[in-house]
Amino acid sequence: MSREHPTVSVIVPSYNSEKTLRACLASVFAQSLPPLDVVVVDDASTDGSRDVAREFPCVLVARPDNGGVSAARNLGVATSRGEVLFFLDSDTALAPDAVENAVALLADEPETGCVHGVLDPEPLFDDGPVEVYHCLHAHFWRRRSAGLVGTAFFALAAIERRVFEATGPFDENLRDSEDVEYSDRLAATHRIRLSERVTGRHDDVDRLLPMLAEQFRRSQLLVPVAAVERRRGGGLRANPTRGVLAAALVPVTLPLALWTPWLFAVPAACAVAFALADVQLSRFVARRQGWFFLPRFTALHFAVHLALVAGALTGAVRWLVDPRFGPSVRRRRDRTPTVAAR
Template structure:
């Protein structure tokens, strides 16, 4: 099997990643399947990221300005040569067999256009209870979702170059939720598979304020992106909708106490509903960290839900009043019919006729036996 494997380019977008980049690169060079090359795209860092990258035999690409992760991934694809593009975030250190497992899964199913992995339940660096919460939750919901899914997460994901050429580049208008937008195009023609055999340890945010701010910011694109998706119901769900509703009802029903103190039982009941809505997650937290960690875990989880709901509401309003907010419907329709657009990275292909359609991709999948 190793002799039959295609070549792999690992593409790592990096912005102020000096803390983690060395450990991440060490994990890449320790893979059982050696990559053809490692392309680090520095998105105009202001720390020592470029110096750290220079300690390894990487292809270092420097962006002239900070443009975000989507542009960095496209730039990395432009400067890579491998038959498989393995996208890896600069704060995710891979298990030694991650590349080999991802490539073997792609080889086993020609109709799969992307294989992406899960986070380890332990953080890359244990910086306290906030990061422990994040690592446990991130592992749990991904582990529960393994199989064919509707959304790819490009923190650790393998895509054949032919698929990337066919689907087109990442939407550089998006710095958040770019995974969802790209997956909508990708999933229209290829299967997306999440696997527990591709694992990485993630260095996540470790302070409560920044964690909630990040969730609030990212969730603002949930409504705009969902509104222009062609496919419905296929996306990954990190949190149960019932939990989001319960969390939203807690502050929403507190004013009932102005009518009667007894009505405080309503938000209290909503809070209890929230705590019980996902018993599997609570049991997992107890198994990994002990029963004493559970109250903090549930509190952090509740606050995250409040940030998500608030951000989604703000994002919906912004999308209604600002036509430039979120992904462009016209731009995405153009990419559907032309594949890699004029703005695609140099070196990508538009297909034999200068354009790549979802129909041609589906035809390939049918010929592969789907």
């Protein structure tokens, strides 16, 4: 990579992103460091996403079938030409200096293979308290973790092409948790930096049931991916373990109240323990949205935790009974012939 004037390709996987894609691409073409090319990979959208992409001077690659974000990113890399690959999800709009800052960080730290960013606490489009909750939490735990980390999130990330090619493509068998699996391979040879200098405003799910369904779906791959990780440098954690355990114990211990009402104190104590598990997060929410919003935030946070736990347990069972479920590395190992001892 030319350290003084590297070329940058912005790669945007898109699926039914008509609502946000215009804001996303407008932010890309307003960057202080203009990209060499912008590749939008439309993953068989059924809305007007492709028409929106055609409003901009970008390269539009239209897939005939929906292959998932990993396949879309890999196709975008193959189509692009830049020395630096900047991955950007179609529901995120960049700050004007995001690309320039990411490239500068890569240039200043040759041992760093990937730089990814912190999402803004304000949503791209404010559609209500569920979305506000999600954006506040996503911003807080990323900002708290800023520095050298063990996991990269490619919704907002830059990586040198040579590093990407050496690490290999995204696992196209994974539609979720693909970042974590890829990070495990990347961390074997390069550092990963999470930086507050690289920012973007995200549009998230704005209704409760779809949000919980999304969290349930995504968390199903937590156990399969963790099973093949080597844990170099440790992974990022969005939630403290004590909070996850406290939330999980509430429904587990709630039937005790059927034995005697006095035992309702057990799940109640677990609920209190959950509410107090991350005091810094609670203070941050109160500062941003006021103390009256905090109970609503905590209730949503609790519901998300239950969805995460249920999804992780479901995924663990699926991983045990279905060899096709989980990272491709598992299937490769399963197909590797064993040699009998002589």
